[in-house]
Amino acid sequence: xxxxxxxxxxxxxxxxxxxxxxxxxxxxxxxxxxxxxxxxxxxxxxxxxxxxxxxxxxxxxxxxxxxxxxxxxxxxxxxxxxxxxxxxxxxxxxxxxxxxxxxxxxxxxxxxxxxxxxxxxxxxxxxxxxxxxxxxxxxxxxxxxxxxxxxxxxxxxxxxxxxxxxxxxxxxxxxxxxxxxxxxxxxxxxxxxxxxxxxxxxxxxxxxxxxxxxxxxxxxxxxxxxxxxxxxxxxxxxxxxxxxxxxxxxxxxxxxxxxxxxxxxxxxxxxxxxxxxxxxxxxxxxxxxxxxxxxxxxxxxxxxxxxxxxxxxxxxxxxxxxxxxxxxxxxxxxxxxxxxxxxxxxxxxxxxxxxxxxxxxxxxxxxxxxxxxxxxxxxxxxxxxxxxxxxxxxxxxxxxxxxxxxxxxxxxxxxxxxxxxxxxxxxxxxxxxxxxxxxxxxxxxxxxxxxxxxxxxxxxxxxxxxxxxxxxxxxxxxxxxxxxxxxxxxxxxxxxxxxxxxxxxxxxxxxxxxxxxxxxxxxxxxxxxxxxxxxxxxxxxxxxxxxx
Ligand SMILES: [Zn+2]
Numbered sequence: 001x002x003x004x005x006x007x008x009x010x011x012x013x014x015x016x017x018x019x020x021x022x023x024x025x026x027x028x029x030x031x032x033x034x035x036x037x038x039x040x041x042x043x044x045x046x047x048x049x050x051x052x053x054x055x056x057x058x059x060x061x062x063x064x065x066x067x068x069x070x071x072x073x074x075x076x077x078x079x080x081x082x083x084x085x086x087x088x089x090x091x092x093x094x095x096x097x098x099x100x101x102x103x104x105x106x107x108x109x110x111x112x113x114x115x116x117x118x119x120x121x122x123x124x125x126x127x128x129x130x131x132x133x134x135x136x137x138x139x140x141x142x143x144x145x146x147x148x149x150x151x152x153x154x155x156x157x158x159x160x161x162x163x164x165x166x167x168x169x170x171x172x173x174x175x176x177x178x179x180x181x182x183x184x185x186x187x188x189x190x191x192x193x194x195x196x197x198x199x200x201x202x203x204x205x206x207x208x209x210x211x212x213x214x215x216x217x218x219x220x221x222x223x224x225x226x227x228x229x230x231x232x233x234x235x236x237x238x239x240x241x242x243x244x245x246x247x248x249x250x251x252x253x254x255x256x257x258x259x260x261x262x263x264x265x266x267x268x269x270x271x272x273x274x275x276x277x278x279x280x281x282x283x284x285x286x287x288x289x290x291x292x293x294x295x296x297x298x299x300x301x302x303x304x305x306x307x308x309x310x311x312x313x314x315x316x317x318x319x320x321x322x323x324x325x326x327x328x329x330x331x332x333x334x335x336x337x338x339x340x341x342x343x344x345x346x347x348x349x350x351x352x353x354x355x356x357x358x359x360x361x362x363x364x365x366x367x368x369x370x371x372x373x374x375x376x377x378x379x380x381x382x383x384x385x386x387x388x389x390x391x392x393x394x395x396x397x398x399x400x401x402x403x404x405x406x407x408x409x410x411x412x413x414x415x416x417x418x419x420x421x422x423x424x425x426x427x428x429x430x431x432x433x434x435x436x437x438x439x440x441x442x443x444x445x446x447x448x449x450x451x452x453x454x455x456x457x458x459x460x461x462x463x464x465x466x467x468x469x470x471x472x473x474x475x476x477x478x479x480x481x482x483x484x485x486x487x488x489x490x491x492x493x494x495x496x497x498x499x500x501x502x503x504x505x506x507x508x509x510x511x512x513x514x515x516x517x518x519x520x521x522x523x524x525x526x527x528x529x530x531x532x533x534x535x536x537x538x539x540x541x542x543x544x545x546x547x548x
Pocket of ligand 1: 124125195226255256
């Protein structure tokens with residue numbers, strides 16, 4: 001009995017096997033040229049997957065814009081194969097701190113692509129579109145090389161509702177601002193941003209911001225802030241940022257975390273400690289940073305906020321009054337004294353419309369050239385004159401290298417450029433827009449061994465994705481969007497300098513966005529595969545609409 005049952009089972013099994021082979025053969029015969037299983041296959045990769053785990057060897061197969069398989073995949077199964085030759089294959093970098101409101105004019109975003117960036121978050125520092133639906137929707141008619149997300153910004157909302165005045169909102173104005181933020185979140189913003197040194201954001205008290213942040217919280221967004229102070233009052237500013245997150249009930253991202261007061265250089269253990277303490281209390285607080293000891297922003301941000309109220313025309317009227325001008329000079333002088341710098345030789349012009357020969361020179365140098373003077377009062381006079389003529393973009397060499405390094409080593413710090421889309425040879429901008437990611441990987445990882453390659457990649461990929469809610473990006477994982485960068489860890493290096501910023505980095509050979517190469521063999525392609533990335537409010541709305 002037992003034997004016959006065994007024989008019967010064996011017969012059934014054999015029949016099934018034979019049938020299977022027959023079926024398999026049939027398929028083979030019918031489809032003489034089988035369609036490749038994958039659109040793109042990257043072979044011989046050393047995969048740094050974005051999690052922070054050590055690299056491993058494998059192939060990455062891509063289908064329909066997504067990572068379909070990781071492991072050993074036969075080359076005959078893909079339409080196209082890229083041999084990585086043992087180079088690093090990592091998730092495309094996510095730059096969470098950019099100012100690319102003008103990106104539709106330069107859809108290739110070459111300066112970002114060439115540093116390995118595949119996703120941009122704009123709307124930072126209190127300035128954004130106030131029509132998120134329109135801004136993100138434009139990608140359908142004007143496709144981009146990279147993915148794009150935006151914050152809805154307090155400064156732009158305040159300006160639209162209240163103008164540029166130095167005053168508190170009425171209850172009606174507060175409600176109007178909150179409803180604009182709510183609409184922005186419903187339209188797909190990833191959170192609220194503030195710029196509390198700029199006009200008009202600087203005139204807002206904490207409560208006003210909490211009200212707006214509550215709207216971002218309601219739709220699952222975060223609060224990203226260019227704080228009220230990054231100098232002598234940086235600790236107070238960090239506390240205020242954390243308080244806003246705590247009261248409104250949402251995660252806090254402190255933008256371009258730094259200490260730009262010379263007297264406070266070396267105090268980053270204290271400032272990082274404030275963030276660590278908040279996290280220990282259960283609050284979600286993270287920071288981002290660019291890898292340079294200089295910042296870049298407007299000239300006017302160095303002038304007193306009372307002077308700038310209402311915008312340039314009002315400021316010019318004020319400055320026409322001799323006593324008021326005197327007061328502006330004295331207040332600016334006090335601020336300089338507090339910052340620990342002797343004069344404005346640390347302040348270099350990046351772009352000045354009325355006289356391009358100023359670009360690349362410090363305020364001290366310009367003052368010497370124009371006024372034959374080197375005292376601080378003359379330098380401030382020169383700054384006021386340039387402000388009255390329309391203002392300037394500046395680079396401030398105001399940070400200490402030790403603080404930059406310590407902040408970079410912190411687990412909750414991500415890497416972000418704070419850059420716009422660059423036009424080659426236009427003015428003398430901060431090099432961060434050309435070199436930031438490559439500089440971290442070349443200088444801080446390879447040369448200085450400050451952080452590991454895997455940790456640096458994590459700070460550029462999965463940490464920003466987690467923080468800003470890009471749930472299917474930032475990791476080399478099956479099912480995730482195929483945003484990928486291929487680079488040589490032994491040669492990657494930034495070339496952009498403060499003197500000659502318009503130079504692309506070396507060592508990055510491929511950048512792939514949603515499965516399509518936008519940089520191929522170190523050449524830009526014409527592919528525009530970028531997607532608009534919507535925040536959770538829009539997803540919520542879409543789901544509700546579907547269920548109705
Ligand atoms: Zn900023």
